[in-house]
Amino acid sequence: MSGVALRDAVTGDAPALARIYLSARQAALPGLVERFDTSQVAGWLEGHLMADHAVRLAEADGVPVGYIGHGVDARHGPMVFHLYLHPDWRRRGLGTLLLAEALAAHAGRLSLFCIARNATARRFYEKHGFRIIGQTDGADTEEGEPDLLYALAPPPQHGETQ
Template identity: 85%
Template structure:
């Protein structure tokens, strides 16, 4: 994609990624009450997500405009933990580019959780082959909102079985 580069995240990205995270959630989920302020989110991103998982940043003119965090979850296997874009950068193929890297890193198999009322994210993931395999009423989630568990697996080649 012209003008957008992908790179590994560094701890110094945490504040910018926290701003993207919070802005994306507010744009997609009006009325969502955030439990953590930008400093707390940045601390979690640097101290947990970046410390334990792969995080790739999409940037334009050396400014982060989106990111994906993925790795392996003990319960669900290969998983996307975060995929967020600055709302001003939606529908430019950046999410697809980030997701493609994560899929390639995990041989085409990934799962993820999505807040059920996030219609835009649901459409994005379903367009990329993810299907709902579970969900919850949200009682045990940070947001206290119903969520959906999505998964995608590689399509077997002709003559192969899964």
Template identity: 60%
Template sequence: MPGAGAIILREGRASDAPALAAIHRRVRQAAMPGLHEAHDEADVAHWIATTLMREHRVVVAEQDGMPLGYIGFGEDARHGPMVLHLYLAPAWRGQGIGARLLAAAGAALGPRLGLHCIARNAAALRFYRRQGFRVVAQSDGAGTEEGEPDLLLRRDSLPTASNDREPSP
């Protein structure tokens, strides 16, 4: 639950991976009940520490030393600058943290960003649309681990300041 200390953004560390994996799983289960998870929490933590953090950049939002959420981003050979993961613990939504994490990716990669989102993740889609993203392509999910239809979203400019405190995914 929200505490009293300042919420800071910092570079992710391999030691964060178990907490980030727990957030990852909790958020997905809450947003999309019944979602087929191809990997358990330990596998996700291993992937975050050994692949996501080594090949891309991860920024963690934390309060009083406790991770609240994270964003993973980098260059994708096919799609250019991409947000690869953005997960925020449900208790922390609506406080502008998701927008701050997206701003960190935008500061590093520029305002033109892409991302994939599972089509039935309505809360995430609302958030991304408020942040200036639009759907540019969709798939039937046959090529995804979850087997779920997904959307490719793109943002070509920074959102207005009024969007900064909207609920996060």
């Protein structure tokens, strides 16, 4: 992707990632009430996501425009925890580029949660071969919204059956 560079996120990136996170959610989920402000989200990103998992940042001309956080969850195995793009950078291939990084890191096996009413994200993941394998009523989520558990497994190798 021309003009975009990927790199590992560092502590100082947390405020920019928080702004991307909040703006992406506002664009994709009208009416969603955010419980945390930019500095609180940045603190969580730095203290939890970035401290415990791989976070790759996409920059255009040195400006952060998207990121993916992925790692291994004790219950679900390899997971995408966050994949957010600044709204101006949607539908340009950046999400696919970031997702490819996580897929490569986890041998093509990933799962993720997606808020059920996020139609744009659902189309994106389904286009990339993810399928719904579970759902929740949202009672245990910070948003209080139902979400879907998606999974992707690599295609069977020659001689394997599904």
